[in-house]
Amino acid sequence: MSLAAELRHALAASIDSPRWCRALETVPRELFLGQAVYSYEPERGWVPVRRSDLSAEDWLRMAYTDETWVTQINGVMAEDADAPVTILRPTSSSTLPRLVVRMLEAAEIEEGDKILEVGTGTGYSTALTCCRLGSEAVTSVEFDPAIASRAKAAIAEAGYAPTLVQGDGLLGYEANALYDRLIATCAVRSIPLAWVQQIRQGGTITAPMLGWTGGVAFAHLRVAGNDTASGRFLSDDVYFMPARAHAAPPRAALEMGLGDISHSTMDPLLLKDDTALFVAQLAIPHAQHGWAEDILVLHDSKTGSQADVRPAGSGWLVHQQGPVRLWDEVEKVIETWQRAGQPHQSGFGLTVARERQWVWLGSPDGPSWDLPA
Known part of the structure; x- marks a missing residue:
């Protein structure tokens, strides 16, 4: 041999x-x-x-x-x-x-x-x-x-x-x-409708997903006909390069400390957990994130909204500006996830239809968030 x-x-x-x-x-x-x-x-x-x-x-x-x-x-x-x-x-x-x-x-x-x-x-x-x-x-x-x-x-x-x-x-x-x-x-932000339409009823679509914040999930969907498909995410955390058209745009250089000031009791370091990052992404799908030492920086490529969160005493100081209150949206979705017991991505599922597609928590009747078209 x-x-x-x-x-x-x-x-x-x-x-x-x-x-x-x-x-x-x-x-x-x-x-x-x-x-x-x-x-x-x-x-x-x-x-x-x-x-x-x-x-x-x-x-x-x-x-x-x-x-x-x-x-x-x-x-x-x-x-x-x-x-x-x-x-x-x-x-x-x-x-x-x-x-x-x-x-x-x-x-x-x-x-x-x-x-x-x-x-x-x-x-x-x-x-x-x-x-x-x-x-x-x-x-x-x-x-x-x-x-x-x-x-x-x-x-x-x-x-x-x-x-x-x-x-x-x-x-x-x-x-x-x-x-x-x-x-x-290759990883996608959302499932192209053409994929659903080209798979027979009962067939499957298996695809890694990657959003602009860097949150990942591993989709395995069964096609039901009528341009629909649905399924739970798998237990694997897989990282694949994004499809060129779904890659995040170049991240803008931001000046921190601008906008309205508020305070938070939620530790932004949560977003260093892969599942928490995936969850946050559901609420701010057009945003990217980065770290300047211990300061979390968020920027929404669609609206120009931005936020930064930094330690301040026993909590965190938040600056936000723009039409989307990025950190407020992150807090809400993370709280929903925490109340559900902080499940892995496999505790979520995805449904694709002709008009829209959405991620759901627990069951198709649970809390849900639309993915970008």
């Missing part, structure tokens, strides 16, 4: 997924890393690691570690980078195999299913799905032309021939609909 085959078998054994074991043992991940990846070094930033700089054995061992390898940052592929990149915004990667398999398992894929994948990326997850279901069952859409071109070559070299589309995955791919399962490998 070759070293690559040994490493594939070891990776499959470490992930222990009976449904996806053969695919993990078969698909050569090294093909999907191209000729270079980025490795993050705190003092230098994102440093290109080239295949030609490593021995064949070291490159293979790197490829089969259960890690995410960044392949593009702000549109620059790793093989095209001639120096470290200091911008902390990767735009494409080969996600760690364990998470790829978790996504595929969550989608409830069965033999005979027809799959739409949104976000081809390097093509590794596309190839795994082809290996299990057959190429004819898989359609994958990638927005970025350079990423799509490289993925197409790698998938073909691995021996698969799915339908590959370079275009806007938020529109799905109607030509091959209806599908049984849709899997998104």
Whole structure:
């Protein structure tokens, strides 16, 4: 057995997924890393690691570690980078195999299913799905032309021939609909209606969600027909790069200490908890947040509203200005969540309809918040 085959078998054994074991043992991940990846070094930033700089054995061992390898940052592929990149915004990667398999398992894929994948990326997850279901069952859409071109070559070299589309995955791919399962490998703020319309009744949509404050959830919805879908969020906290059209805009530079003054008994450090951040985001979906030492700063990109919250004696001093009282809205939604026992995101669900979509707490009849269109 070759070293690559040994490493594939070891990776499959470490992930222990009976449904996806053969695919993990078969698909050569090294093909999907191209000729270079980025490795993050705190003092230098994102440093290109080239295949030609490593021995064949070291490159293979790197490829089969259960890690995410960044392949593009702000549109620059790793093989095209001639120096470290200091911008902390990767735009494409080969996600760690364990998470790829978790996504595929969550989608409830069965033999005979027809799959739409949104976000081809390097093509590794596309190839795994082809290996299990057959190429004819898989359609994958990638927005970025350079990423799509490289993925197409790698998938073909691995021996698969799915339908590959370079275009806007938020529109799905109607030509091959209806599908049984849709899997998104990019995060969205809300579920595109086109996705719901291209999945058969009873089929599923599995997608990571990411809002502008950085709150995440892992949606798994069942399509009910009539352009509707609903389901609970899953228990996993998954972090995926946002779809380009759903990424947050550049954050404005703010002057703190402006606007009306009030006092709060709620500790803003709550928002360093992932679930609390997700909950806060429900009330202020167009806002972004940041920290200036121990001061929380909020800015609403839609209305220009802003707030900052800082320690003051036994409580916190709040400044707010603009039409949306950002911290007031955060306090209200956090209090609702606390009264419900502070459940994880999996205590919430999502319903998508033609006119709107909303997150609910506990049950579809519980408290709810609309997502941005």
